[in-house]
Amino acid sequence: MKRRQFLGCLTAAASSYVLVACGGGGGASGAGSASNAATGTNAIANASAATGATASPDGTTVPSATSIVDNGANVWTLSNGLIYKNGVKDPNSYNVVMLLWVGGSVYQENTSKAFYKYTGTTWVASLDPRLGGTSADGTAIPPASYIIDKANNQWTLSNGYIYKNGVKDPYSYNVSMLLWYGGMIYQQGTGGQFYVLTWMATWKPCNDPRVNMAATAGSFYGINGHYDYPFTPTQVVAALHALGCTTYRVGCVNSSTQVNSLVGLAKAFQAANMTLFTLVDYGLRDSTGTLYTSESAAYSAAYSGAAAIATALAPYGVTMYECGNELSRDPAIILNSATAGTNNADFNNANWPIMRGAIRGMIAGIKSVQPNAKCGVNFCVADIAASDMLWDGFQPDGSGGHPTVHWDITTWHNYSPYGDVFNLGTDGAGPGFNLPSYCKARYGVPFMITEWNLAPEQSETARGAYVTQQLGEFYAARKTQGIQSVMYYELTSGDDTYGIVLDNLTPIQPTYGAFQSFVQANPDN
Numbered sequence: 001m002k003r004r005q006f007l008g009c010l011t012a013a014a015s016s017y018v019l020v021a022c023g024g025g026g027g028a029s030g031a032g033s034a035s036n037a038a039t040g041t042n043a044i045a046n047a048s049a050a051t052g053a054t055a056s057p058d059g060t061t062v063p064s065a066t067s068i069v070d071n072g073a074n075v076w077t078l079s080n081g082l083i084y085k086n087g088v089k090d091p092n093s094y095n096v097v098m099l100l101w102v103g104g105s106v107y108q109e110n111t112s113k114a115f116y117k118y119t120g121t122t123w124v125a126s127l128d129p130r131l132g133g134t135s136a137d138g139t140a141i142p143p144a145s146y147i148i149d150k151a152n153n154q155w156t157l158s159n160g161y162i163y164k165n166g167v168k169d170p171y172s173y174n175v176s177m178l179l180w181y182g183g184m185i186y187q188q189g190t191g192g193q194f195y196v197l198t199w200m201a202t203w204k205p206c207n208d209p210r211v212n213m214a215a216t217a218g219s220f221y222g223i224n225g226h227y228d229y230p231f232t233p234t235q236v237v238a239a240l241h242a243l244g245c246t247t248y249r250v251g252c253v254n255s256s257t258q259v260n261s262l263v264g265l266a267k268a269f270q271a272a273n274m275t276l277f278t279l280v281d282y283g284l285r286d287s288t289g290t291l292y293t294s295e296s297a298a299y300s301a302a303y304s305g306a307a308a309i310a311t312a313l314a315p316y317g318v319t320m321y322e323c324g325n326e327l328s329r330d331p332a333i334i335l336n337s338a339t340a341g342t343n344n345a346d347f348n349n350a351n352w353p354i355m356r357g358a359i360r361g362m363i364a365g366i367k368s369v370q371p372n373a374k375c376g377v378n379f380c381v382a383d384i385a386a387s388d389m390l391w392d393g394f395q396p397d398g399s400g401g402h403p404t405v406h407w408d409i410t411t412w413h414n415y416s417p418y419g420d421v422f423n424l425g426t427d428g429a430g431p432g433f434n435l436p437s438y439c440k441a442r443y444g445v446p447f448m449i450t451e452w453n454l455a456p457e458q459s460e461t462a463r464g465a466y467v468t469q470q471l472g473e474f475y476a477a478r479k480t481q482g483i484q485s486v487m488y489y490e491l492t493s494g495d496d497t498y499g500i501v502l503d504n505l506t507p508i509q510p511t512y513g514a515f516q517s518f519v520q521a522n523p524d525n
Contacts, residue, residue, distance in 0.1 A: 054069070055069050055070055055071045055073075055101070055104075056068045056069045056070075056101050057101075058101065058102060058103065059100075059101070059102060059130070060100075060101045061098055061099065061100050061101075062076065062077065062078045062098065062099040062100075063078075063098070068099055068100075068101045068106065070101065070104075070106060071104055074086055075087075076099055076101075076106055077099075078096060078098075078099050081094055081095045081096050081097070081111075082094055082096065083096055083099065083108060092122060092123055093108055093110075093116070093123060094110075095110050095111045095112075096108045096109070096110050096111075097109055097110060097111055100128075100129070100130075102129040102130060103129060105117055105118060105129070106118040107126065107128070107129060108123065109128070112166075113166060114165075114166070115127055115128050115129075117129075126152065127148065127152050127153075127154050127165075128154075131146065131148060131154065132148065133148065134148055134149065134150050134152075135147045135148045135149070135180045136180075137180065137181060137182065138179075138180070138181055138210065139179070139180045140177055140178065140179045140180070141155070141156065141157045141177065141178040141179075142157075142177070147178060147180045147185070149180065149183075149185060149431070150183060150431030150432070151430070151431055153165055154166075155178055155180075155185060156178075157175060157177075157178045160173055160174045160175050160176070160190070161173060161175065162175055162178060162187060171202070171203055172187055172195075172203060174189050174190045174191075175187045175188070175189060175190075176188050176189060176190045179209075179210075181209045181210060181437065182209055182433055182434030182437035182438060183423065183431060183432055183433035183434055184196055184197065184209075184433050184434075184437075184438060185197045186206070186208075186209060186441070187203065188208070193205060194206050194207060194208050194209075194441070196209075196438065196441060196442065198342075198384070198385075198388065199342040199343055199384075199385070199426055199427065199430070200343060200344060200385070204388065204392070204442065206441040206442045207440070207441050207442075207444055208441070209437050209438070209440065209441035212479065212480045213440050213444075213446070213480070213481065213482030214478070214479040214480070214482065215446045215447075215478060215479075215482050215483060215484035215485075216446075216484065217524055217525050218246060218275075218524060219246050219247045219275045219277075219484060219485045219524075220246075220247075220474075220475075220478055220483075220484070220485055220486065220524040221243075221244055221245045221246060221247065221485075221486070221519050221524055222245055222246070222247030222248065222249060222275075222277065222450075222485045222486060222487035222488070223240065223243065223245045223247075223248060223249070223487055223488045223489075223490065223491050223500070224248075224249045224250075224450075224451060224487055224488065224489045224490035224491065225248055225249070225250050225490060225491045225492075226250060226251070226490075227250055227251070227252050227257070227258045227261035227262060227265075228257075228261070229491070229492065230503055231505070233264045233265050233267065233268035233269075234268060235505065236248065236265065236268070236491075237268050237269065237272045237274065239491060239501065239505055240274065240491075241272075242516070243500070243512070243515060243516055243519065244515075244516060244519030244520060245488075245519070246274050246275060246524065247274070247275040247277055247485050247487060248265070248269065248274065248275070248276055248277065249277045249278075249279060249322070249450055249451075249487045250262060250265060250276065250277075250278060250279065251278070251279030251280075251281040251325060252278065252279070252280070252281060252309060253280075253281050253282060253305055253309075254304075254305040254308040254309055259308070259309060259312045259313075262276070262278060262309075262312070262313060263312055263313065263316065266313050266316035266317065266318050267316050269316075269317070270316050270317035275320065275485075276313075276317075276318050277320050277321075277322065277450070277485070277487070278309065278313060278318055278320070278321050278322070279321075279322045279325055279450075280302075280305070280306045280309055280321050280322065280323050280324070280362050280366065281324070281325050282301065282302040282305050282306065282323075282324065282358055282361075282362055283324060283325070283327055283330065283358060284298065284327065284330055284332055284333070284351070284354050284355055284358060286301065291332055291351070291354065292354050292357070292358070294353070294354070294357070295353035295354060295356060295357030295403075296357060297354075297357070298353075298354045298355075298357035298358040298361060299357035299358070299360055299361035299364075300361065301358075301361065302323075302357070302358045302359075302360075302361030302362045302365065303361035303362070303364055303365035303368075304365065305362075305365065306321075306323070306361065306362040306363075306364075306365030306366050307365035307366065307368050307369050308365075309321075309366075310365065310366045310368075310369035310370050310373065311369050314369055314370050314373075319370065319372070319373050319374060320373065320374045320375075320376070320409070321362075321366050321373060321374070321375050321376065322375075322376040322377075322378055322409075322411050322450060323359050323362035323363050323366070323375050323376065323377055323378075323407070324355075324358060324359050324362060324377065324378055325378055326378060326380050326413065327355050327358065327359065327378070328341065328347070328355070328379050328380060328383045328386040328387075329380045329381070329383075330355070332348060332351045332354070332355075333347055333348050333351055333352065333355050333386075334346060334347060334348070335347060335348055339427050340381055340382040340383075340424075340425060340426050340427045341379075341380070341381050341382050341383030341384065341385055341386055341427070342382050342383075342384050342385050342426040342427050342430075343385050343427050344385050344389060344394070344395075344396045344397075344398060345396060346383075346385060346386075346396075346427065347385065347386060347389070347396040348396065349395055349396040349397045352389070352395055352396055353395075353402075356390060356402070356403060356405060359377055359390065359405050360403060360405055362375070363375045363377075363405070363407065374408040374409055375407055375408050375409070376407055376408065376409035376410065376411040376448060376450070377390070377405065377407040377409075377410070377411065378411045378412070378413065378450060379410075379411070379412050379413075380412070380413045380418070381413075381418045381424075382418070382419075382424045382425065382426055382427075382435065384435070384438065387410070387439070387442075387443075388442065390404070390405040391404060391405065391406060391442070391443060392404065393405075406443075407443070407445065408445055408446075409445055409446050409447070409448055409484065410439045410443055410445055410446070410447045410448070411447075411448045411449075411450045412435065412439075412447070412448070412449055412450070413449070413450065413451040413452070414449050414451075414452045415451070415452060415453055415454075415455065415489075416453070416454045416455050416458075416466065417455055419432065420432065420473070421435050421436065421449065421473075422434050422435070422436065422437075422473060422477065434481075436477060436481035436482070436483060437481055440481055440482050445482070446482045446483075446484040447481060447482050447483050447484065448483070448484050448485045448486070448487070449474065449483070449485075449486045449487065450485075450487045451487060451489040452470060452486060452487070452488060452489060453488060453489045453490075453498055454466040454467075456497040456498060460496060460508060460509065460510060460511050461510060463511045464509075464510035464511045464513070464514035465514070467488070467511055467514045467515050467518070468514045468517075468518055470486075471486070471515070471518045471519075471522070472518070474486045475518075475522050488500065488515065492505075496508050500512050500515060
């Protein structure tokens with residue numbers, strides 16, 4: 001936990017391709033060719049006359065106009081479904097019913113009502129630019145007639161069926177509402193159930209994402225620490241008080257050194273009415289570093305360790321635990337660490353049951369001692385595919401019917417290289433989405449950001465500004481997205497790479513002051 005590698009280049013280069021307008025048919029008939037030739041001759045004359053002329057008014061269409069003049073004084077005409085530029089027939093378009101001039105670009109619409117934009121060399125698929133840009137968050141059909149998402153797709157609803165760019169969705173019917181929220185498309189069926197469209201092109205059941213979730217006040221501001229810090233429990237409590245933090249995240253396994261350290265912290269925190277959030281730090285490997293051979297082996301080992309930790313801490317008021325640390329990013333689980341984690345195929349199918357067994361074991365071990373304890377499961381980057389597969393009992397190969405893993409708190413890590421958690425990128429550099437909003441709708445439990453910070457190579461001036469900016473975003477969303485706690489990483493790292501104080505508890509400025517000032521100005525109530 002004291003050394004961490006950040007993901008770089010998460011925005012994988014997205015491949016692009018060109019679509020040309022189509023509508024069927026081959027070359028023009030003899031009569032059509034004659035007509036087009038005449039049109040072409042007229043267009044050349046028009047182009048010659050238009051040299052130096054101003055462009056056509058924005059929004060001009062052919063028809064009803066006879067031609068469009070672009071910003072380069074090129075003249076565009078349309079005859080028998082064929083486009084002419086300065087009298088020369090465009091080789092990549094046919095069955096065109098309209099030309100359109102908007103925002104300094106030429107568009108065409110074909111007989112299938114598909115739109116294409118001219119790039120200067122060819123035509124690429126687009127929407128009708130007169131529809132406007134991305135729809136406002138919360139746009140719903142009805143009453144709206146369409147939704148435009150961040151990828152410029154147009155969504156419509158007709159007779160209970162969903163259409164994307166005019167193509168009927170094969171997996172939806174009896175739909176009463178279509179919703180654009182948090183960068184994602186949701187539908188509501190006539191029976192009231194909501195579904196969200198994932199990056200796997202599947203609809204998953206969820207709750208209405210517009211319903212606010214307000215987490216219990218009192219533990220919002222938090223920070224990370226370690227069992228082997230050079231501070232007494234009393235010093236830790238005082239340091240957190242000075243910053244305005246009420247929650248402290250510390251990891252351990254079932255060793256006497258680590259457990260005894262956490263017992264001492266738990267006693268001090270119980271007396272101070274503060275929250276010790278314990279990371280039960282079991283993973284995919286045994287004490288020798290060897291990967292467990294099966295789901296059951298991982299389950300048994302994690303169960304016994306977690307039960308022992310809960311037995312030691314329960315008498316001192318510890319009621320919340322995090323089960324595992326960044327397990328979805330273990331090299332045995334993530335196939336390529338540069339992927340965002342929004343696709344099932346990002347993860348190792350063979351080793352998936354080992355991770356599932358370890359997490360299930362930790363939750364079951366804790367609840368065998370404390371049935372009412374709250375257990376969180378941790379994810380990183382945009383590992384929505386990982387959390388969905390665990391929650392729904394799926395494997396990366398798409399098979400279902402496996403053990404499900406349900407948790408009481410969704411926990412996430414969000415370092416600056418991962419992107420903005422409220423507008424997080426996806427595999428293939430896709431448009432961003434609101435991750436806490438998605439988790440709220442899918443899992444219906446409180447959300448915690450249990451590690452966050454700027455990249456370690458950044459200056460303290462940049463870090464201080466980042467702290468203010470991030471806390472502002474987190475604080476604004478705490479009563480709508482169910483954000484129960486945000487835990488800065490970390491109290492001390494022995495230097496200024498992550499810590500907010502040094503090992504002698506001297507504040508690292510301006511980061512410390514930025515954190516402290518924000519907490520004082522924005523109470524956790």
